[in-house]
Amino acid sequence: MIKSNEKRVAKDVFNSIPSVDENVVNEILQKELVDFNKKIIVLDDDPTGVQTIHDISVYTDWSVDSITKGFLEEKSMFFILTNSRGLTEDETEKAHKEIAANVVEVAKKYNKEFVIISRGDSTLRGHYPLETEVLKDTVETDADIKFDGEVIFPFFKEGGRFTVDNIHYVQYDEYLVPAGETEFAKDRTFGYERSHLGEWVEEKSNGQFTAENTTYISLQQIRALDIDGITNQLLAVQGFNKVIVNAVDYVDVKILTIALVKAMKIGKDFMFRSAAALTKIIGGVSDKGLLTKEELMKEKSENGGLIIVGSHVKKTTEQLEELKTCSFIEFIEFNCHLVLEPDRFKEEINRVIETCESLISSGKTVAVYTKRERLDLGENKKKEELMLSVKISDAVTSIVQRLKVRPNYIVAKGGITSSDIGVKGLEVKRATVAGQIKPGIPVWVTGTESKFPGIAYVIFPGNVGTKDTLREAVEILSR
Known part of the structure; x- marks a missing residue:
């Protein structure tokens, strides 16, 4: 059994994970996203969350005017910089109430469905669960939406953040170190102890949501291309319980996104707390070489x-x-x-x-x-x-x-x-x-x-x- 406080050799972990034909995955994903007609609004708690995308707008305020411009853009996704990691809890709560209310107002005006992604730190720091709870409560009050669950997805390959066996790791050289054992977990404002993400949710929510009631999407399911099985897991989520996603590469994000989009088309609504990888895939952003x-x-x-x-x-x-x-x-x-x-x-x-x-x-x-x-x-x-x-x-x-x-x-x-x-x-x-x-x-x-x-x-x-x-x-x- 893997202990949640032990570091692991990265290459050994990665070599033990089955491969999958990414060309097949890309084809399925493309078909699934074609008629996914929702505006994706990414709330970025600092400006680094755009670290996987290109040719996407970032607005630095959340006025009705700015959100309207975002909704009217041809692209399916836009970002709002909240900088909430630099705000107090009271300021964060106020900002997220305003954002959610303004999003609902604009969505109603243009009769447009939407998805909100709370882009947080891949090393698990930030005002969690405050931000997504405020968003959930405000949207549910102002709109005819009931969130079934919340997807927790901190994988971020470029930064060396991987989730394996439900444990979130930060890569240091050749080792994967459990996030709870890193300097980031000792943050004065946003510190935590648990590296197992179900236990982390339980810790951060003070027991309101438990590791036992959390849904886990494993790498074994993902790499077996068990899209129907993952979709059924997502369809069973209720009561705003949490969904933990394991991932070590972008292909894992793609497979999970296919199942997510299928579940949402059937009528499920999810809130998202993710690092930057999910936004690229669900937003349909293409690969691009490094800038010159x-x-x-x-x-x-x-x-x-x-x-x-x-x-x-x-x-x-x-x-x-x-x-x-x-x-x-x-x-x-x-x-x-x-x-x-x-x-x-x-x-x-x-x-x-x-x-x-x-x-x-x-x-x-x-x-x-x-x-x-x-x-x-x-x-x-x-x-x-x-x-x-x-x-x-x-x-x-x-x-x-x-x-x-x-x-x-x-x-x-x-x-x-x-x-x-x-x-x-x-x-x-x-x-x-x-x-x-x-x-x-x-x-x-x-x-x-x-x-x-x-x-x-x-x-x-x-x-x-x-x-x-x-x-x-x-x-x-x-x-």
Whole structure:
């Protein structure tokens, strides 16, 4: 029996899973999606959730006007950036009530059925189950819809997140480490203990939903192409009980999506909590190669680029150290701990902005990074630390907000950092996802309304890539 707290050798796990003819799967999926006439609305709790798609719109507010534009687009799917991982529980609840009510209002106006996907972190952090519960309750109150179940699907191949035997893993080198044993599970705000996803649901819901009553879709069923059997499992789900999906490759997502679409056509309604893989498949997004510099930079500029590193996870710090080997980049450490001394903090912000402007306009690429040590005020100071972290985030955002010179490109490292810079710094209302510069690392092309229209904005998740990936992405942009 597999223990949920033991790491496993990745190649041994993958080699033990039967193969399947993907050409057959693609043919069935294509037929199933042809008449799946629902608008798919993806609520992204930070901007990194577009890391598998291309040529899809992202809206940075959830007004009726923005949602209407999304519904009227020809594409079946659009994203709304909620940035809820950077919000309090109260703020998250309020936002999701508004989103659900506005979606229902627009759907009724255009007589259009819809699916809501709550795109969450592939390492299981975020306001769960709060977000999907609020969405469920609000939609059921405002519309003639009753959700039968919730599909939990955190698989994300590009980031090395796999679910096997109902246990969710994060890949580190040649090992699969149970998610509950990683640094992500020790998150101050969104921490958890369980790696078995049924037990994780039970833990996060405080026992309201149990591992025993959860439906599990196994890799054995998926690879046996038991579409009828999986569909019947989905049809049996009721009472908003949970469905756990095992997956190690995109073919698993495709097979599950076929069964899901079949079940929904028969009349089942599901809420979704997933990482980025499901959105690509159910949204019918084609494969696309990694982006080139020529695709991203249509306008010639002598100015340097701007890289802002805010995330504090271990992987980001390792990537920053590797980036420092680049001789063409000037590095500026932003002493964010001065937030405890308002006058000196203001001086520090001004220093960073003035230095950035001077270097970028002289053709130098600049990397600004926050002090790597976390600000720790001691025990029982979570609220105070959160308030200070908001001030720091606002200060980092103001670097872009106040910048008078247009960089050749912008890279933001970390989910909350990239959200704040995109929405507040660049003032983006709607962006188009160009694709990915490296696996799992999306690029927005900003809209005409933004501070720097048409700029390539690289959204680099804190927890994705190897230690070389940030350097490699920047080298592509700077060649």
